Amino acid sequence: MLEIKNLHVKLEEEDKQILKGVDLTVEAGKVHAIMGPNGSGKSTLSYVLSGKDGYEVTEGAASLDGEDILDMEPEERAAAGLFLAFQYPVEIPGVGNMTFLRTAVNAQRKARGEEEMSAAEFLKVVRERAKTLKIDADMLKRPVNVGFSGGEKKRNEILQMAMLEPKMCILDETDSGLDVDAMKLVSEGVNALRSEGRAFLVITHYQRLLDHIKPDVVHIMANGRIVKTGGPELALEVEQNGYADILAEAV
Amino acid sequence: MALPQAKIDATDARLAGMDLPQGGWPAECRADALARVQAMGLPGRRDEYWKYTNPETLISAEVPQAALFDPQEPAMFDGVDRLKIVFVDGVFDADRSDDLSGEHLTIDRLADVANLDLHWAKDAYGTLEAKGQSPVQRPLAALNTAFATDGVLIHVTGAVSKPVNLIYEHSAVNSDAILHHVVKLEAGASLTILENGPAAARFNKVLEAFVADGAALNHIRTQGRDHERRAVTHMFAELGAESTFKTFTLTANGVLTRNECIVWLNGDEGVAHVAGACVGDGDFHHDDTVFITHDAVNCESRQVFKKVLRNGATGVFQGKILVKPDAQKTDGYQISQSLLLDDDSQFLAKPELEIYADDVACSHGSTSGAIDEEALYYLRSRGVPQGEATDLLTLAFLGEAVDEIEDRDLGEMIVERLQGWLTRHRR
Numbered sequence: 001m002l003e004i005k006n007l008h009v010k011l012e013e014e015d016k017q018i019l020k021g022v023d024l025t026v027e028a029g030k031v032h033a034i035m036g037p038n039g040s041g042k043s044t045l046s047y048v049l050s051g052k053d054g055y056e057v058t059e060g061a062a063s064l065d066g067e068d069i070l071d072m073e074p075e076e077r078a079a080a081g082l083f084l085a086f087q088y089p090v091e092i093p094g095v096g097n098m099t100f101l102r103t104a105v106n107a108q109r110k111a112r113g114e115e116e117m118s119a120a121e122f123l124k125v126v127r128e129r130a131k132t133l134k135i136d137a138d139m140l141k142r143p144v145n146v147g148f149s150g151g152e153k154k155r156n157e158i159l160q161m162a163m164l165e166p167k168m169c170i171l172d173e174t175d176s177g178l179d180v181d182a183m184k185l186v187s188e189g190v191n192a193l194r195s196e197g198r199a200f201l202v203i204t205h206y207q208r209l210l211d212h213i214k215p216d217v218v219h220i221m222a223n224g225r226i227v228k229t230g231g232p233e234l235a236l237e238v239e240q241n242g243y244a245d246i247l248a249e250a251v
Numbered sequence: 252m253a254l255p256q257a258k259i260d261a262t263d264a265r266l267a268g269m270d271l272p273q274g275g276w277p278a279e280c281r282a283d284a285l286a287r288v289q290a291m292g293l294p295g296r297r298d299e300y301w302k303y304t305n306p307e308t309l310i311s312a313e314v315p316q317a318a319l320f321d322p323q324e325p326a327m328f329d330g331v332d333r334l335k336i337v338f339v340d341g342v343f344d345a346d347r348s349d350d351l352s353g354e355h356l357t358i359d360r361l362a363d364v365a366n367l368d369l370h371w372a373k374d375a376y377g378t379l380e381a382k383g384q385s386p387v388q389r390p391l392a393a394l395n396t397a398f399a400t401d402g403v404l405i406h407v408t409g410a411v412s413k414p415v416n417l418i419y420e421h422s423a424v425n426s427d428a429i430l431h432h433v434v435k436l437e438a439g440a441s442l443t444i445l446e447n448g449p450a451a452a453r454f455n456k457v458l459e460a461f462v463a464d465g466a467a468l469n470h471i472r473t474q475g476r477d478h479e480r481r482a483v484t485h486m487f488a489e490l491g492a493e494s495t496f497k498t499f500t501l502t503a504n505g506v507l508t509r510n511e512c513i514v515w516l517n518g519d520e521g522v523a524h525v526a527g528a529c530v531g532d533g534d535f536h537h538d539d540t541v542f543i544t545h546d547a548v549n550c551e552s553r554q555v556f557k558k559v560l561r562n563g564a565t566g567v568f569q570g571k572i573l574v575k576p577d578a579q580k581t582d583g584y585q586i587s588q589s590l591l592l593d594d595d596s597q598f599l600a601k602p603e604l605e606i607y608a609d610d611v612a613c614s615h616g617s618t619s620g621a622i623d624e625e626a627l628y629y630l631r632s633r634g635v636p637q638g639e640a641t642d643l644l645t646l647a648f649l650g651e652a653v654d655e656i657e658d659r660d661l662g663e664m665i666v667e668r669l670q671g672w673l674t675r676h677r678r
Contacts, residue, residue, distance in 0.1 A: 094647025
């Protein structure tokens, strides 16, 4: 589903190479995890895939279902089925959460040539999906992420994911800032979305999240590259021994 | 102090082409006002109060022309159950206006009552304008009192349910309209005034409002989308105890607009909210000048102004809160913000507080900024196209001013108009 080949990325503003040849393939129905030390390029990878400004791809390619995504605008990537759950969701004062969700859902549908969701249908679906994430009516009414706690923001990300039904979901440190209960809730939300046609790329520092969202494949990223790939046991190894051994081995 | 010769010349040039309307009790008010104009001189670029807005075309003897414009949408308050009063190029249109009467309400045309010996407006017409000449001079308002050719006198004695809608149509490219309205609300009375339309190529309007104890005046206006129109408006409001005055103005387009709002909180526990949202693209200059005087205990005033500017548009805000020595427990709030959608546009702001009482809470803030790129990326990453996402954020920015409108239906009508403007002006 997601295919990244030899991806090299530098910051637009300065001559700093961050990704130095990332190769990664995520198949439909699978959950891949990326772990790695701070500064290894994990978040950059997620930003570059979703189309954030400020990065320059100097080499390599990334495609979603065979379609090159790097030349697409962020909204086109979203409509093509890519979703990034942010590590730090932005607060948007003055834009109601509901308005935002509905605008996003219908914009994607429109872009795909599908019929827009009616107000009534949208309301029904959003209420149902919000309920399973323990998001109450008040949170839906409030401006996007404004005054939300860390946990609420992450749950709101998962709600967006549930509403937009993307096929490729990237979760950037979704566990950061979450307590045990919130992590469980968020993980359940993610697990409920797992399906044959949908793939996940879970970026995390800690194995803990992977207890809840069981990965099929674990990658270790360091210094802008994937340096090791293995099964779930790789995450346990990191948890126990840190990255030192793996990195030494990779060099 | 003698006026500079250039100012005298400019004033004389303007007055040369004007005739003081004759007859009845207003004649004396007009003569007094003309004397004020001559003593002050008309505003010029060198006047501190006109530092950011060039008044030249507002005082010129010749009217700058303004092409007519078809907005291709229904007039602003068409869906509202209201009492309509229509002016075309500043002239009352009886045929298209409703019957000027209603429960708790009398409405007269200025011209019709000039020869009545007894009329409440005799002691009102021009008095707030005259009072408003200090501490800052407003010569264009005095010019209006002297030369206004039409206007309505609205007397309210109770709660009026239907809004009074003053509709200003523009039909001649060189029309020069001067309208002067006076509104008087007796104790406990309430009224909503709606105003809409471009009015004329050049429009000078004064509205004087006397809001007695416990009365409430709501005012919502939209100024018409004719690109080349010019307007200078003054709203003077004097508030009694426990009264409220809330005004909101939407300005979209117009080559030059100067809206002054002068409020006196003269009775304890009065409330005054002055708000505005404006959107301008290109050749657009919009000036909000507000002066609120707190002269009683426990009064609240709010000024909320939001401007969206692009493509070289200019926004100006001059807002002052004056708290007199006895106006303890004053709660004053003032915010003026601009959203600059490109590097060519500018926002010039002069927020002022002058406080002589010691137990007050006053705050003011003024900012200029661009669209929040992080928020824009967030919306786009969810599939909202750039144009739509920018509009969403722009509307959110304007929202704080629009939220000042209490009536939700009217607020939504304003939002719709803003949405329409943004969509049309999308890049």
